[in-house]
Amino acid sequence: MTDQDSPAGPNPGSIDALAAQASQDPAQDRVRRSRNRLACGISALLLAIVLTLGGLLLRAWWTGSQFAAPDDYPGPGTGSVRVDVPQGANLTRIGRLLYDGGVVASVEAFTRAAMADPRAVSIQPGDYALRHRMSALAALGVLTDPANAGGLVIPEGRRAQQVYAAVDLRLGLRPGTTAAEAHRGAATLGLPGYAGGRTEGFLFPARYSVGHGTSAAALLRRMVAQARTEFAADGLGTGPGAYQVLVIASLVQAEAQSPADFGRVARVITNRLARGMPLQLDSALNYGLGRTTLDTSHQDITVENPYNTYLHPGLPPTPVDNPGHAAIRAALHPTPGGWLYFVTVKPGDTRFTDSYSVQQRNVAEFNRYQQQHRSSTPSARR
Structure with a gap:
């Protein structure tokens, strides 16, 4: 019989024949599958253990290297050292100045403490007296007290x-x-x-x-x-016009009793200038006389000096002090109004008017108040 005439079926010694025999034995097949599942389970378990241990080790390394507490000294420090905090220094720069001066153990210890304290944003420039080897919190306590700015x-x-x-x-x-x-x-x-x-x-x-x-x-x-x-x-600008505004601002700063009155005092000055009226401001007169008091006498207003705004019309030749923001803004933007006179009758009571007769009554009330509260009575002419 030729191969072509042989009956269909696997060769008894072939792989197909062995497989066929195995498939014909259910018990052995179940054992084989159980062993495969066990091997896979053990492999998965080992992989999970390896991954878990690796994750724990990585986390421990990361925590230790990235989130460990920075170097810091434990107490108030010893000795003395001065640290100059310049204008505009941020927390990192301040921390570096402290570290370089031997005050704190690390820049990071200071910046962490400062970022956790809202007072740190108001650290003033200045020359601070500190100690060597201070804790970050102790150093921060000194810096956040404006009285220590020096x-x-x-x-x-x-x-x-x-x-x-x-x-x-x-x-x-x-x-x-x-x-x-x-x-x-x-x-x-x-x-x-x-x-x-x-x-x-x-x-x-x-x-x-x-x-x-x-x-x-x-x-x-x-x-x-x-x-x-x-x-x-x-928005003051530059040039002669800006200088005139600065002069007005200095007069406002000297004359007004309260920032709430700055705008109206500025308006009185500009209104009088516009009408060609003398300013008659005691602050300018006394500046020319080298005095800081606002008390003036009738004899004072006859003294010749370029700051005597009773004798000389217009603005004094220079500012009479160094004004701040509120006075400058008032000079730039006076409160709208027609006032020509003002007088502070008593603390907290400054009166503005465009009537000379009303001004005279206010001045009389001012003088009565002064006689009741002071031995000498200044004059009020505005």
């Missing part, structure tokens, strides 16, 4: 001579040193050309940082630069 605060309305004296005192200089520096180095202070070399009006009221090497000239330059920045923010 800077120089120039209040609104201070005259240049008062600012000079404050700088002398803060820097431990002989009285008159800063004034001499202002006159000698006026050309290097950054004053605009229309200022004529005079600093009055350009020593902007603010807090200024003072470090070990701070000089009087450096402080004056910083004040003038600050003034230019703040003037631009207020």
Whole structure:
């Protein structure tokens, strides 16, 4: 019989034959499948264990390297060190200054503490007395107390001579040193050309940082630069027109008893200028006399000086102090009104009018109040 004539079916020794035999034994097939399932289960379990252990190890490494507490000292520190925080320094820069000065153990310890404390956004520039090896929280406590800033605060309305004296005192200089520096180095202070070399009006009221090497000239330059920045923010502009507004702002700062009155005082000044009326402002008169009091006598108004706005029409030749934002904005945008006179009858009671007769009654009431509360009676003519 030829191969072609052989009966159909697998060769007894072939793989197909063995498979056929196995398929014909159900018990063996079940055993084989059970063993396969067990092997797969064990493999999956081992893989899960490996992955879990790997994840735990990775998490432990990440936590240890990325989220571990930064280096920090444990207490209030020892000894003493001074750190100068400059204007505009952010928290990272402050942290770096503290770290470089040996105050904190790491920049990150300080920045983490600062970011968790809302007071940190108001850290003032200044020269701070701290200690070596302080905890980040202890250092932050010193920096967030404005009383520790050790800077120089120039209040609104201070005259240049008062600012000079404050700088002398803060820097431990002989009285008159800063004034001499202002006159000698006026050309290097950054004053605009229309200022004529005079600093009055350009020593902007603010807090200024003072470090070990701070000089009087450096402080004056910083004040003038600050003034230019703040003037631009207020929309003051430049040129002679801006200088006239600055003069008005200084008069508003000196005359108004409350910021609520700034706009109306500015309007009185502009209305009187528009009508050609003398300003008759005691603040300007006393500036020319070198006095800080607003008390004036009838004899005072006859004294010849360019700031005597009883004798000379128009504005005084320069500002009479260093005004702040509110006074500058009032001078730029006076409150609408027809007022020509004002007088502060008593604290919290400033009266404005366009009637001379009403003004006279207000002045009489002012004088009565003064007689009841003071031994000397100033005159009120506005």
